[in-house]
Structure formats: C-alpha cells, structure tokens
Amino acid sequence: MPLILFVALxxxxxxxxxPLLGVTxxxxxxxxxxxxxxxxxxxTMVLIxxxxxxxxxxxxxxxxxxxxxxxxxxxxxxxxxxQPTESEFLATLAVVAVASLSYHLLxxxxxxxxxxxxxxxxxxxRVLLPAALFNALITPIFYLSVRxxxxxxxxxxxxxxxxx
Amino acid sequence: MRTLVxxxxxxxxxxxxxxLSQLGALDPLKNGALTVAxxxxxxxxxxxxxxxxxxxxxxDRQDLEDENRLLRQQIEELTAEIAHLKEAxxxxxxxxxxxxxxxxxxxxxxxxxxxIARDPSNLKERLAIxxxxxxxxxxGMVVMSEGGSxxxxxxxxxxxxxxxxxxxxxxxxxxxxxxESRAQxxxxxxxxxxxxMELIPQDAEVEPGNTVATxxxxxxxxxxxxxxxxxxxxxxxxxxxxKAEVEPAAGxxxxxxxxxxxxxxxxxxxxx
Numbered sequence: 001m002p003l004i005l006f007v008a009l010x011x012x013x014x015x016x017x018x019p020l021l022g023v024t025x026x027x028x029x030x031x032x033x034x035x036x037x038x039x040x041x042x043x044t045m046v047l048i049x050x051x052x053x054x055x056x057x058x059x060x061x062x063x064x065x066x067x068x069x070x071x072x073x074x075x076x077x078x079x080x081x082x083q084p085t086e087s088e089f090l091a092t093l094a095v096v097a098v099a100s101l102s103y104h105l106l107x108x109x110x111x112x113x114x115x116x117x118x119x120x121x122x123x124x125x126r127v128l129l130p131a132a133l134f135n136a137l138i139t140p141i142f143y144l145s146v147r148x149x150x151x152x153x154x155x156x157x158x159x160x161x162x163x164x
Numbered sequence: 165m166r167t168l169v170x171x172x173x174x175x176x177x178x179x180x181x182x183x184l185s186q187l188g189a190l191d192p193l194k195n196g197a198l199t200v201a202x203x204x205x206x207x208x209x210x211x212x213x214x215x216x217x218x219x220x221x222x223x224d225r226q227d228l229e230d231e232n233r234l235l236r237q238q239i240e241e242l243t244a245e246i247a248h249l250k251e252a253x254x255x256x257x258x259x260x261x262x263x264x265x266x267x268x269x270x271x272x273x274x275x276x277x278x279x280i281a282r283d284p285s286n287l288k289e290r291l292a293i294x295x296x297x298x299x300x301x302x303x304g305m306v307v308m309s310e311g312g313s314x315x316x317x318x319x320x321x322x323x324x325x326x327x328x329x330x331x332x333x334x335x336x337x338x339x340x341x342x343x344e345s346r347a348q349x350x351x352x353x354x355x356x357x358x359x360x361m362e363l364i365p366q367d368a369e370v371e372p373g374n375t376v377a378t379x380x381x382x383x384x385x386x387x388x389x390x391x392x393x394x395x396x397x398x399x400x401x402x403x404x405x406x407k408a409e410v411e412p413a414a415g416x417x418x419x420x421x422x423x424x425x426x427x428x429x430x431x432x433x434x435x436x
Binding site for chain 2: 014017041052060067071104110122
C-alpha cells in the first residue's frame with residue numbers, strides 16, 4: 001500500500017516534468033495493471049479505491065474521478081486471467097495499452113459531465129494514443145518489479161513456514 | 165459476480181464522491197491532503213529536477229542553461245515593459261479612455277506564491293500554488309509570472325492552496341489584442357499545441373514578432389497584460405478570420421513562483 005501511495009504522489013509531483021510525445025506517463029495506472037496481471041485482480045480491488053482517492057485529493061480532480069477511470073483494470077485483469085497466453089509480458093503490454101485508453105476515455109467522459117470537458121476531437125491523436133504508447137513503454141519497469149517482488153515473497157513464505 | 169458487485173459498489177461510491185466534490189463538501193479534506201503532501205511533493209520534485217533538466221537540455225552545458233534562463237527572464241521583463249509603454253503611448257492619444265482604464269484598474273497589489281504541483285493529467289493545464297482563500301486568494305483572480313506576463317486564472321481556491329488554470333489550458337480563452345496593430349482576437353489554449361490567437365479580422369495587420377496582450381474586453385482580465393509574441397500567422401485570403409500562433413512570454417512549463425493580482429476583480433458581464 002505505501003508503495004502505491006508513493007507512486008501516486010511521485011506521479012503528481014514529477015510526471016509533468018518528464019513528457020514524451022507531448023504527454024505524461026501514468027505510472028499509477030501501469031503499476032496497478034501490472035499488479036492485477038501478475039498477482040491477480042483481487043488485491044487491486046482494494047488498491048484502486050485507495051490509490052485513486054488519494055490521487056484525487058492532491059490534484060484538481062473531483063474525488064472519485066480517478067477511481068472510476070481506474071475501474072476497468074479489474075475486469076481487464078479478470079479477462080486476461082481466463083485467457084492465458086504464451087507470453088505474460090506481451091499480454092501485460094496489451095492490457096496496459098487498453099487500460100490507458102479506457103482510463104482516458106472514462107476520465108474525459110466524467111470531466112465533460114462535470115463541465116470541465118477537454119476537446120474531444122483533438123484528444124485521440126494528441127492524448128489517448130501517445131499516452132497509451134508512453135504507458136506501454138514504461139510497463140517493463142513495473143512489470144519486472146512486481147514479478148520480482150512476487151517471486152521473492154513466494155520464496156520467503158515457505159521458509160517462514162519451515163521456521164515456524 | 166463478485167467483480168460485478170465490486171464494480172457497482174465502488175462506482176457508486178466514486179460517483180457520490182464526485183457529487184460531494186462538486187458541492188465543495190470535500191474541500192477541507194483536499195486542503196488537508198495537500199498540506200501533508202505538498203512538502204513531500206516538493207522534495208520529490210527537487211530530487212527529480214536534475215534528471216528533468218538533463219533530459220530537457222541534453223546537449224546544453226549547465227552555465228549556458230543558467231545564462232539562457234537569466235536572459236529569458238530579462239526578455240520577458242523587457243517585453244512586458246514594452247507592452248506597457250506601447251499601451252501608454254496609445255492611450256495618451258485618448259485621455260478619456262485612459263481615465264476609464266485608470267478608474268477600472270486601481271494600484272496593482274500582488275501576492276507572491278510558490279508553485280507546489282502541476283496537474284498530471286494530460287487533458288488539463290493547471291498548477292497548484294501555496295496560497296489560498298485564507299491569504300485573500302479567490303476564484304477568478306489573475307495570476308502573473310515574476311516577469312509580469314499572464315500565467316492564468318485562479319480556478320479553485322481552497323483554504324491554504326489554490327489551483328490555477330493556465331492560459332494554455334484547452335478550456336481557457338482570453339480576449340486579446342496585437343499591440344502594434346490594435347487587432348483584437350481571442351487567445352485560446354489547446355492540447356499540447358501552445359497558444360493560438362483566433363478571430364483576428366482578415367484585414368488586420370499581424371506579423372511574427374508582434375506583441376500580444378490582454379484587451380480587457382469582457383472584464384475578466386486587466387488591460388495590457390503581456391501574453392506573448394506572435395510566432396506565425398495562418399489563414400488564406402478567402403478566410404473570414406486570421407489565426408496566429410502565440411509564443412507565451414512566461415515560461416509556463418518551469419514556473420516556480422507566481423504573483424496573484426489580488427487588487428483586480430473580474431467583472432462577470434450579464435447580457436441585457
């Protein structure tokens with residue numbers, strides 16, 4: 001949990017200073033998506049409301065916008081779980097790109113509903129696609145970190161049982 | 165089934181949160197969260213700034229970068245001064261108008277504020293400052309750079325913090341004029357495409373290098389606040405209006421401190 005909150009904070013503090021293709025990355029979305037793919041969607045069902053609420057509290061968004069925009073991560077991970085592929089990494093890249101697109105679409109819909117809507121015609125080429133590409137580019141960092149942490153915890157758990 | 169129930173419950177709670185936010189009921193919570201988070205954000209940003217600077221100026225040496233920053237600031241200050249002088253020159257010819265301007269714009273009073281965060285979403289251009297309603301900041305107040313050029317408008321004032329919508333935000337429109345030709349238009353932001361001045365009459369003379377400042381029309385901004393310089397002019401002869409690309413005078417992507425113009429109150433005109 002502290003890691004997720006730290007990533008949300010770091011995203012708000014530093015992501016605008018590292019733009020690529022005119023957009024900023026969404027490390028929180030990528031981390032949650034990788035988490036859901038590697039460890040299963042169950043844990044992210046707790047993490048999404050907490051991380052999304054925290055992010056909204058420290059940005060200009062109404063509280064709840066990020067939570068709603070992050071919701072598709074869980075069904076996407078559930079679909080991914082039911083359809084195993086040869087390469088988990090490539091599948092993760094694909095779901096991160098889809099999650100990024102759905103995140104921005106939902107985010108735009110909610111902002112439009114609350115009267116703060118962005119220009120819809122410009123957004124697909126200038127935000128949606130570049131952001132999906134940028135998020136897919138940073139996926140290996142988070143995927144490998146979550147995979148490594150999961151493997152490590154699985155190795156430590158049996159040894160604790162033996163010690164116990 | 166469990167996923168569906170979760171989606172419904174969390175979705176409904178999130179919608180409730182959005183509704184409460186719109187009513188301002190969660191503002192104290194947001195203020196508290198920013199109070200806790202802003203020092204951490206500042207620390208993270210300070211830690212990340214060398215990397216950001218490195219990526220920003222991969223080929224530049226540090227001393228050139230510092231010199232460039234200093235020169236940019238000087239250019240901005242001088243251009244703002246020129247804008248004011250040009251405006252004074254023009255208004256001297258029309259004392260009645262000048263009197264009106266003076267009446268509507270008392271001695272400017274500024275409140276210095278530090279930029280503590282930027283909106284990380286790709287769809288908005290906003291930044292947070294460490295001054296709020298307890299310092300006298302209110303929604304609609306004009307925000308300027310240290311060099312005196314227009315940065316944006318306070319769009320949300322919490323108790324100790326405020327969010328400023330930048331002039332480059334896609335939802336921001338500023339009535340503006342080209343000082344050299346007095347041509348009027350509307351400066352609008354767009355998604356990652358800087359500023360553009362639209363609705364310029366086709367017969368107006370606008371050239372690259374011309375100075376763009378606020379016109380004061382509409383009452384949302386004081387008159388003759390420097391916005392930027394014309395970078396390029398677009399539009400064919402048959403078009404009704406011209407369009408100009410405007411380079412903002414303020415370095416909006418690296419703002420650290422801003423000035424809130426607390427003495428100016430926006431006028432919300434109501435059609436008769």
